[in-house]
């Protein structure tokens with residue numbers, strides 16, 4: 001029998017869609033897949049070469065649990081260059097992806113029963129991490145009207161004596177919302193009145209911000225709070241390195257020490273070869289990031305243009321990341337040609353799947369009725385997927 005904390009974690013409603021998509025693909029069905037959460041670019045050559053060189057020169061052994069000194073220095077350089085944040089080596093910890101880093105960082109500070117404030121629609125794994133600590137997710141629902149963002153009044157209202165942490169994710173998966181520096185400053189003002197609340201800032205999509213928006217992160221906006229902010233980032237989304245599995249965090253030493261202690265007993269150090277590649281990514285040229293950003297923006301606009309033609313869908317313009325989150329309330333209650341009623345975004349995702357399109361239903365993000373579409377795919381796929389979606393929606397009565 002599973003342990004209580006694990007057994008309490010509900011099966012993801014998304015899994016059923018993925019399982020069906022996998023079965024359809026295996027049966028030879030042509031699907032346009034909008035569910036992927038990773039860049040479709042290849043890892044740049046100079047990064048791959050650094051990985052290959054690490055193998056050739058024998059960098060194939062255990063590294064320190066929290067990353068090599070070389071990579072930690074590259075991370076420190078990145079935080080200083082991009083965010084104006086200064087950290088000592090001891091204030092940096094590297095993990096095998098941002099995901100385990102976020103989960104372990106949470107595990108080191110959240111006690112059973114304590115609350116973590118986060119907005120919905122939320123990334124499902126953020127919620128799962130809270131549950132694994134025995135913590136409670138204190139959801140603040142957001143929508144198109146508030147730009148999917150928390151403000152000072154709603155943060156204040158969400159705080160209870162049990163609040164342990166605020167979890168920020170900007171640019172957001174799945175909403176694409178990007179906090180401005182001034183908005184973070186107003187959240188910081190609330191946090192100053194609650195010295196026991198910690199903050200985790202998930203900055204994974206930092207480099208994917210559109211329309212001249214400036215990326216901002218709380219630790220830089222409110223340096224007086226630095227003793228209680230952990231800034232988490234990684235190379236997956238920025239450098240198309242999802243398979244290399246390197247994430248990193250900068251924060252107060254008491255917190256990074258906690259993460260190191262857990263990693264030393266569980267994960268060990270991340271892959272030595274990937275660390276060499278990540279060092280090359282952070283220290284190497286950054287100019288291609290602007291080209292990639294422009295490609296995502298173009299695809300976002302292409303998808304938005306198509307979605308606007310579909311009656312029943314309303315899609316806010318995401319300011320960052322590579323997801324669109326259409327609101328599908330206008331399609332709920334309609335009937336498919338086969339006579340099934342679309343009662344939720346999960347039903348809609350199932351119907352889209354029959355039409356050859358894979359999307360992630362909003363139930364997986366704890367807020368309905370929405371579905372998520374990734375535009376980390378080709379223009380042709382976007383055009384074809386939207387064409388299918390338009391035809392499928394037009395067939396509803």
Ligand SMILES: Cc1ncc(COP(=O)(O)O)c(C=O)c1O
Pocket residue numbers: 037096097098099100123169172173202204234235236237242246247
């Ligand atoms: C918001 C967010 N944070 C973290 C991650 C995980 O990143 P990594 O590949 O470094 O584990 C993801 C991946 O989808 C994400 O969307």
